[in-house]
Structure formats: structure tokens, C-alpha cells
Amino acid sequence: MWELNDRLPVDNVDVAYVQEELAVELDDQASCLSSLPEPVADECTLVDLPVEEGRGIVLWRPAEQVSDAMFAEGAKRSVYEDVTGRTKDGGTFRYRMNAWSFGDEEEAKHSTIFDAITACGASTERVGGADYSILEKDGEIYLLAYHNAGNVYLVETRIGRDDNNKPETIRDTPTGVLPSEAFEVIADWWAHNATPAL
Numbered sequence: 001m002w003e004l005n006d007r008l009p010v011d012n013v014d015v016a017y018v019q020e021e022l023a024v025e026l027d028d029q030a031s032c033l034s035s036l037p038e039p040v041a042d043e044c045t046l047v048d049l050p051v052e053e054g055r056g057i058v059l060w061r062p063a064e065q066v067s068d069a070m071f072a073e074g075a076k077r078s079v080y081e082d083v084t085g086r087t088k089d090g091g092t093f094r095y096r097m098n099a100w101s102f103g104d105e106e107e108a109k110h111s112t113i114f115d116a117i118t119a120c121g122a123s124t125e126r127v128g129g130a131d132y133s134i135l136e137k138d139g140e141i142y143l144l145a146y147h148n149a150g151n152v153y154l155v156e157t158r159i160g161r162d163d164n165n166k167p168e169t170i171r172d173t174p175t176g177v178l179p180s181e182a183f184e185v186i187a188d189w190w191a192h193n194a195t196p197a198l
Helices: 002-007 051-055 063-073 105-109 112-118 180-197
Strands: 013-025 047-050 077-087 092-101 123-127 130-137 140-148 151-161
Touching: 002 013, 002 077, 002 180, 047 051, 051 151, 063 077, 063 092, 063 112, 077 180, 092 180, 105 140, 112 130, 112 140, 140 180, 151 180
Parallel strands: 047 151
Antiparallel strands: 013 077, 077 092, 092 151, 123 130, 130 140, 140 151
């Protein structure tokens, strides 16, 4: 992940980072949720939670249950990467990349992932032939999702809080999270690296 972090428009990125990754394939015997679970974090806003709590959140909901719902909708496989990056001046940034393979473009297009994001007043931007659904706070993107070739891609950033409830942020933006330009870099990297794994 160092080469990706190094490409981000963030000042003084350090070589240190923490990465968590997982790939899951649908088990025919698995019990899947029929719809997205209820939110456990404040919906339609930048996630700002203690570090361990925030790590397990996707779309303001328990990550595992979100993937269960995607499998119930027809997804065959999912992959994700959760990354914590550091800056040399003591800053911290976090982002999570999820992808689900449906194999059918219509199923991917109508995923409830997009319903949840649209309900939050997402804007739409056409990028490279795909419609990006985008949520922003103070002019900075904190969530981006799109579908392409039967796959659904989701990128989110968040704020983690340390044991003293102090937010771990960077100085590059008013929100303390990654600048919007970083999402273009991450989304491009994720499309090229997640797709083969799906």
C-alpha cells in the first residue's frame, strides 16, 4: 500500500501504514440478510468514531452485515482493504475500499448500496464512463461509489479517535480527512487491483 499512499495528495506521507484485507466468496449454506441492516453510526455523515469501532463500519452499518446483504442481492464475491496511513508530522488518515462482484451489470446497478447513498443526497459525477455517487462534507469527499461490468465499488474515509477521544486527523483539509483529489487516485487504484480479485 505504500506506493498508493505515496501517490496521494497529502503532505509528508510516512512509509508507515497498517493494512487489513479480506476476500470472501458466497457460501451456498450461508444465511444472508435480505436487506441492509440498520445504521449503528450517524447516517449520511463522515464517520467519526473510536478507532476499533470505526474499523468495522461500512455505510454507517456493521461491515459484515452489509456484505451479507450484498450476497443476498446476488453478489458472488467480495474483497476489501482497510488502510491507516501516517504523516511525518504525526497525522493519521484512514480509508476503506470495498468491492462486490455480481457478474450482472443490472444487479450491480440496482444494488441497495446506491439506494442508501442516494437517500443521503449524493451528487453524481461521470468519470471514465461510470457514474460516481459522491457524498461530501465541507467540500471534501468522504464517500464514493460506482458500478462497472457487474461489480460495485465503494471507497470511504473516516476519522478515528484515540483512547483519549482525540480525533486522529491530518492538516491538509478542514475536515482532517483525505482531500477529494485523493479519492480519484484511490478509486483508480482500487478498480485496477480489486477487479482481478473478484
